[in-house]
Amino acid sequence: MELGIKNLKRTGIAMTVLLSSTLSVQAQDTLEVWSRSGPQAAATYEAVFKAFTEKTGIKVEYLTALQFDTQLQARVAARDLPDVLIYDQSSMAAYAQNGWIKPIEVTDLAGYDDVSEISWDSVKVADGTSYGVPFSQHAQVTFIRKDWRENLGFDVPKTHDDLIALATAFATGDPDGNGIDGDTFGMAVPGTTNRGFFAWWMFSYLAQQGAHYVEGGEGKYEVTINNETGKKAVNWLYDAFCGDPNLAQPGAMTNASATPFFAEGKAGIYQTGPYAIPSFDSKIGKDKLELILAPAGPAGSTTLTERTSIYFGVTSKLPDAQKALAEFLISAEGQTVGMTAPGQPVVRLPVNTTLNGAEIYGDDRWATVATQLENSELFPSDIDFTAARLEIAESFQTLFSQCNDDVDAQLEQLANRISDELSALDALK
Amino acid sequence: MNQTGSASKPTAASTEGAHTPSVSRRGRIRSQSRWWSAWMFLAPALLLFIYFKFIPMAQGIRMSFQDVSPFLGNTWVGFENYIEVLTNERFHQAVRNTIVLGAGQSFGAVIIGFLLALLLEGPSRTLWFVRTAVFLPVVTASAVVGEIWRIIYYPAADGFLNKVIGLFGMDPIRYLEDTSVALYAVMTVGIWSSAPYYMVIFLAGLAGVDRSLYEAAAIDGARMRHRIISVTIPALRPAIMIVSILAAVRALRIFTDVWVLTGGGPAGSTQVWMTQIYTQGFERNNLGVASAASILLLIASVLLTFVAIYFTRNKEAK
Incomplete structure (x- = not known):
């Protein structure tokens, strides 16, 4: 009996120690930072934060989550958000609208002047308040298998017809x-509806044809x-997907x-972000790959701009450290470490105007x-476009x-659905 | 409480026998302490259940009546979330798909599980090996199963399954892309991965069938199919009932298979109730609507279970 009580006491003490040690893992002065990155990009982020800690002495606890939104929801439910979030610009309005991230007095930030105006404009919501700090920017570009193209005797495509x-x-x-013959495919197409990704990919081709999902601003x-x-x-895209042959991969x-x-050499054309350059270089080979400006449609060669921004969680008790980061x-x-540290560039092109991306990479493709x-x-991205994008x-x-x-x-049905989503946000013109 | 009291009597009596003085007083203390000692033993499990099951469930019910926004404050919206779910076209599509997928998958898995059990019943060493091999899909993570089947279903002519059907002169099929085929492709994966589980339950049931019944049937000149219909199936009735309930309830909650294989696409043709809940909750950030849909799913599962129990009871009564 006595032994039992002793055991119980011991277990109790052990539990207490365990519990307190778990709680103390997250020290008071450690900045918790999240990004949505694969393992390679995560390695680069680690290097960036290491440089930050060395410089400022502020410790960073970094977490990468591919299921970013799901995990963030869990933290929202617990009303305990990460201190800093680094994520796609397209999420900012939704986070701001739900009160998850803080408005930022961007002009108070040291180095404000070094960042391009267009970047600062991108982090404003409809009422003009800034909720983010720009971190990285790039446009989607067209990758082509150069060796395949040359094997078949084609020139670099300049127009949609060439493409x-x-x-x-x-x-x-x-x-x-x-x-x-015919065991390869024309284009690699990300047709997934996950995060509404397909809408992003199509945006470029539609813009080249002169079309937009919505038009307006502010x-x-x-x-x-x-x-x-x-x-x-x-209809032009429809023919590419539904014609014979189907130009997209199975x-x-x-x-x-x-x-x-x-x-892996199944498809020969891929429009995606330049973050893929290092992995394509190693898998396909630099000499077999070319990166070109988008072949022009009737309305030009416009593609989708993608931006990554920094957001400050509202529950953070470390406002100074957030700002310092x-x-x-x-x-x-x-910015330079974000481009050059081993892994995958997390700063694709610098938002800092004192830097020249192509020079830092030493690579003309940039x-x-x-x-x-x-x-x-x-x-x-100045309104929460998530629901419309999924539609x-x-x-x-x-x-x-x-x-x-x-x-x-x-298309009529889609237009009605987008209108419904926009009017729910009071964003319909 | 009575049960605990009576269950603990023998030990109480034996200790009382060993120590003579103040028997009655100590006995009373013991039996008084007994009622809460049972709860003490239950407490760890109960606490976990309360914390991880009942509180979240209560929270879910509350959230289903709210417009959820933890940082701006939740607002009560009454039955609005439920109305949204019940009138939403995507949920209607999800209900249809869930019913087709659930019915097809349950039926297929139970039948195949039963056939496998008949084939693989017996004490032989080789059968033991085959049974283990057949059981493997059950213990494999469904995400892995999904990825493997994506490879099997690779839609080009040189895809695994397309090569096999090509041997019979059939054209390649776009299993997961063709909106009229995708749901059945997902169903096949579900059957493949859950049938062995039901097989094990049937095997346990088969072990309990009285051998003399088979012998009697054989003497009476019954053929194989007669034996199965008149001896095996009646003897397995309880097992069949359990398996059917399990299969139906499982089918209602199907998520991972669909999510990994198709993500609900193409064109929503494999969108089921759970994937719709996920999309509403995590992609559209509509936790109130997602909660309402979850509560409806809970009600459906409970109703289904009651119906199943009702039918089992009726059978037993007969």
Whole structure:
């Protein structure tokens, strides 16, 4: 009996020690930072934060989550948010609207002047308040298998017609020279509706055709995807997905990622972000790969701008450390480490205007990315576009997987859905 | 409480026998302490249950009546979330898909589980090996199963399954991309991974079938199918009932298979109730609506279980 009590006491003490040690893991002065990154990008972030800690003495506890939104929801429910979030610009408005992130007096940040005005504009919500600090920017670019193109005797595509001709040749011919026609595919397409990704990918091609999902600005938008230009643009894409041959890789509409199809030599054209450069170089080979400006459609070569920004969690008790980290991340030093540390560049092109991306990388392809960035557009991010983006991705996935020639009717339905979502936010013009 | 008292009597009596003085007083203290000592033993499990099951469930019910926004304050919206779920076209599609997938998958898995059990029943060493091999899909993580099947279903002509059907002169099928096929492709994976589980339950049931019944049937000249219909199936009735309930309840909550294989696509053709809840809650940040949908799922599961119990009871009564 006595032994039992002793044991119980011991267990109790052990439990208390265990519990207190678990709680004390998160020390008071450690800044908790989250990003949505794969393992390679995470390695680069680790290096960036290491440099930050060395410089300022502020410790960083870094967590990367691919299921970023799910994990963030859990922390929201616990009313205990990470101190700093580094994530896609497209999420900012939603976070701000839900009160998860703090408004930021951006002019108070050291190094404010070094960051481009267009970057600062991108972190404002409809009422003009800034909720983020810009960290990285790039435009989607077009990757092509140079060796495949040359095998089939094609020039670098300059127009949409060239692009379709090349994709068709990849899909029907034998660009990889294995003796079998038609076992390769034209384009790698990320048709997944996860996070509404398909809507982002389509944005570039639609813009090149002169079409937009919505048009407007400063918090008020008008749905334009169902106007004449919109219909024409969607029909053009429809032919690529539903014509014969199908130019996209098999499974384009349900693959979680299209990257492996390009990286493993199944598809010859891929429009994606330049963050893929290091991994394509190692998997395909630098000499077999080319990165080009988007082939022009009737309305030009515009592609999608993608931005990563820094947000401050509202529950944080470390406002000074939050600010210090943001200042470091936009400084020339922080930006350079983010580009050059081993792994995957987390700063794709610097937002800091004192830096030249292509020079730092020592790689001309990044100059192409910079040129493309000049000729690119941001998906509206001053309002919470998440619901509308999901509707767009789902509608086009439906259209391109059913291929039932119902383009105009489905576009009308989509336009109504987008209007509903926008009016729920009071953002309909 | 009575039960605890009576269950602990023998030990109480034996200790009383060993120590003579003040028997009655100590006995009373013991039996008084008994009622809470039972709860003490239950406490760890109960605490875990309360903390991880009942409190979240209560919270879920509350959230289903709210517009959830932890940082701006939740607002009561009455039955609005439920109305949203019940009138939302995507949820209607999800209900249809869940019913088709659930019914098909339960039925398929139970039948195949039963056939596997008949084939693999017996004490032989080789059978033991085959049974283990057949059981493997059950213990494999569903995310892994999904990825493996994505490879099997690879939609090009050189995909695994397409090569196999190509041997019979069939055209390649886009299993997970074709909106009219995707749901059945997911169903097949579900059957493949859950049938062995039911097989084990059936095997346990088969072990309890009286051998003399088979012998009697054989003497009477019954063929194989007669033996199965007239001897095996009636003897397995309790097992069949349990397996069917399990299968139906499991099918209602199907998530991982669908999520890994198709993510609910293409064009929502494999969108089921749980994937719709996930999308509403985590992608659209609509936790109130997601909670309402979860509560409806809970009600459906409870109702289904009651219906199943009712039918089992009726059978037993007969």
